[in-house]
Amino acid sequence: MKKILVVDDDTILQMALIRYLEKRGYAVQAVSSGVEGLSAFEQMPPDLVVSDVMMPDMDGFEFCRQLRATRIGQLVPFIFLSSRGDLEDRVQGHSIGADDYLIKPFEPKELLAKIEAQLERSRRIHQEIVRLLQQADLRSVAVSVPEKVAQTPQPLPLTPAEEKVFWEVIQGYTNKQIGDRLFVSPRTVQTHLSSILNKLQLENRSQLVRFAFEHGYKPPADPGRLED
Numbered sequence: 393m394k395k396i397l398v399v400d401d402d403t404i405l406q407m408a409l410i411r412y413l414e415k416r417g418y419a420v421q422a423v424s425s426g427v428e429g430l431s432a433f434e435q436m437p438p439d440l441v442v443s444d445v446m447m448p449d450m451d452g453f454e455f456c457r458q459l460r461a462t463r464i465g466q467l468v469p470f471i472f473l474s475s476r477g478d479l480e481d482r483v484q485g486h487s488i489g490a491d492d493y494l495i496k497p498f499e500p501k502e503l504l505a506k507i508e509a510q511l512e513r514s515r516r517i518h519q520e521i522v523r524l525l526q527q528a529d530l531r532s533v534a535v536s537v538p539e540k541v542a543q544t545p546q547p548l549p550l551t552p553a554e555e556k557v558f559w560e561v562i563q564g565y566t567n568k569q570i571g572d573r574l575f576v577s578p579r580t581v582q583t584h585l586s587s588i589l590n591k592l593q594l595e596n597r598s599q600l601v602r603f604a605f606e607h608g609y610k611p612p613a614d615p616g617r618l619e620d
Contacts, residue, residue, distance in 0.1 A: 393572065394511060397438040398422040399429035399455060400473070401447045409442070412500050413507075424448075426455025436578065437464055437568065440511055442503070445474035445481065453488055460489035467517070469510035473498065522564030546607070549591050557584040561597060562604040 396418050398409050406422040413420045423432050427449045429441070441459070445452035452472060459465035470492075472485045477495035485493045491513075492506050548555055560570040560581075567578040567585070574581070585597075594600050603609075 393417060393419050394440070395419045395421065395436070395438040395568070396507065397429065397432055397441045398443075399424075399426065399441065399447070399452065400444040401425060402444070409503075413504070416504060418507075426450030426452060426458070429455050430458060433459060433465060433468075438468065439514070439568065440469040440471070440507060442471045442473050442507070445472060445476050445485070453484060456485070456490055457488045467514070469507075469514050471503075471506055471510065473503065518564070518566070548609075550588060554584045554588050554591075557581055558588055558600075558604075558609075561585060561588075562601050562609065564601075 394417075396413055398406060398420060400406055400409075400422070401424040403424070406424075410420045410422055421432055421436070421438065423429050425447045426443075429443065430450075432438075433441070443452040443455060447455075450458075452474065456470055456472075459468070459470070470490045472490045472493040473496065474481070474485075474493070475496040482493045482495075491510050494503055494506060548558065550558060556574060557570060560573060565573065567581040570581045571578045589595065589600065592600070592603060594603060
């Protein structure tokens, strides 16, 4: 289930969006300012953000600017939903990193169409990144250590739960996607991933993918599920 973060100080609109989007299969979290939005994003990164512009404490423009300045917030789809419809406002919204800009009042169907379009675009980008990384790793392995691929993989020094996360990570899934597939929280996935990297003496996901290809590890058809 895709998660959407709604950032808007209008509580009536919050409730309307929650009801509308949840009926269409989305999980929705709503907060009332950019400050709360940054905190919510850090605790549980969503798949997409819908944000107002005019809000207390931190407006939507500054929220978007600060979100785009973080590593994890650089690629998440971001849609402004605002009553500020002047050309300059729309240009500013796009220039600081928004993917789309919808003016209030709006038709819910149009917002839904924009959300689905951005999520599909994000999915294609993610798949292409994974494909390119895997191709680069395969070429590197073929040139530098071709004999390792043919070797029988050694047992991993991981717990059963960590192994399941290991197989998911080397296929290019994000923590959120792994959590959905294994029925655990993204935070639990990150805990297992940190332990995996420490045990294998690796620094990041890219090194883990390369490690898997170099040592001949191939994911099983069904990794099963974990328990929080």
